[in-house]
Amino acid sequence: MTDKTNTPISVVGLGLMGTALARAFLKAGHPTTVWNRTAAKADALVAEGARLAPTIGDALGGVTIVCLTDYSAVRELLGDAGLDGATLVNLTSGDSAQARETAAWAEKHGARYLDGAIMAIPSSIGTDEAVILLSGPRPDFDLGALGTVSHLGEDPGLASLYDVAGLTMMWSVLNAWLQGTAMLKTAGVDAATYAPFARQIAAGVADWLPGYAEQIDKGSFPAEVSALETDARAMAHMVEESEALGVNAELPKLIKAMADRAIAAGHGGEQYPVLIREFERPGS
Numbered sequence: 001m002t003d004k005t006n007t008p009i010s011v012v013g014l015g016l017m018g019t020a021l022a023r024a025f026l027k028a029g030h031p032t033t034v035w036n037r038t039a040a041k042a043d044a045l046v047a048e049g050a051r052l053a054p055t056i057g058d059a060l061g062g063v064t065i066v067c068l069t070d071y072s073a074v075r076e077l078l079g080d081a082g083l084d085g086a087t088l089v090n091l092t093s094g095d096s097a098q099a100r101e102t103a104a105w106a107e108k109h110g111a112r113y114l115d116g117a118i119m120a121i122p123s124s125i126g127t128d129e130a131v132i133l134l135s136g137p138r139p140d141f142d143l144g145a146l147g148t149v150s151h152l153g154e155d156p157g158l159a160s161l162y163d164v165a166g167l168t169m170m171w172s173v174l175n176a177w178l179q180g181t182a183m184l185k186t187a188g189v190d191a192a193t194y195a196p197f198a199r200q201i202a203a204g205v206a207d208w209l210p211g212y213a214e215q216i217d218k219g220s221f222p223a224e225v226s227a228l229e230t231d232a233r234a235m236a237h238m239v240e241e242s243e244a245l246g247v248n249a250e251l252p253k254l255i256k257a258m259a260d261r262a263i264a265a266g267h268g269g270e271q272y273p274v275l276i277r278e279f280e281r282p283g284s
């Protein structure tokens, strides 16, 4: 591992996120080169000590962080840049297939390629709250200036997959909270009153994950706490209550429909994570 702050870094793409990335590297003391299609966006960073690369090829000398709108912009920009010997860390958002294809493409052009995903907003870059996921060859440089950096494995698609898995968790939890909030509002309970209660439930459920993960990994789902058919009876209350209150019942119905399918397939006596079988195949 090279010294944390001495690795020369280039940042290609100075939109909202790229600018935050470049600023964090500068702040941590990395010699920082920047390049952007619209060169004027580099002015503030240059005033703060960054070097402006005159061409995209000039920006590919050290470890090059790429943060553009999408993968097609990455391929379009870097296609003619001369990638032989370059080290690319592509933090542009995309899916795992794009990440794997772009890794193969970059390697064919002689570059070392890591893919990545940023689970943060620009203002949190440079703090521990900014989660940066990397996948591909294990890096021999440190990007800790950006936040909490995790290398997930050699498969370049992993960072994108963890990213969408995390987004699924985030929006599912938020939707569940909004559903309960809509129900309670009908009784005059405001969101702020329900929020601490909801938070406690979410934290309690989070504690179940290691045990449930063990059941999924073993492929064995003994009903140690409750059976799925017992859960499904509570789900029926959730649907009926939503309909009776006149709030949206789509989410409760989806939850119940998935459990019903697993029960119909003979899993009613097993524990909740047996529903992984429903999530592992395309829905109806």
Ligand SMILES: NC(=O)c1ccc[n+]([C@@H]2O[C@H](COP(=O)([O-])OP(=O)(O)OC[C@H]3O[C@@H](n4cnc5c(N)ncnc54)[C@H](OP(=O)(O)O)[C@@H]3O)[C@@H](O)[C@H]2O)c1
Pocket: 013, 014, 015, 016, 017, 018, 019, 036, 037, 038, 041, 067, 068, 069, 070, 072, 073, 074, 076, 077, 091, 092, 093, 094, 118, 119, 120, 121, 122
């Ligand atoms: N902003 C966030 O909160 C956030 C959070 C997580 C992940 N991300 C991801 O980070 C990436 C960048 O987001 P952003 O918010 O920085 O977007 P942005 O402000 O719209 O910036 C887009 C950047 O891409 C460049 N670009 C687009 N097409 C190009 C092309 N064909 N050739 C060269 N440069 C091109 C733009 O250059 P010009 O300046 O010349 O137009 C600009 O530097 C996205 O993949 C986004 O999903 C963003």
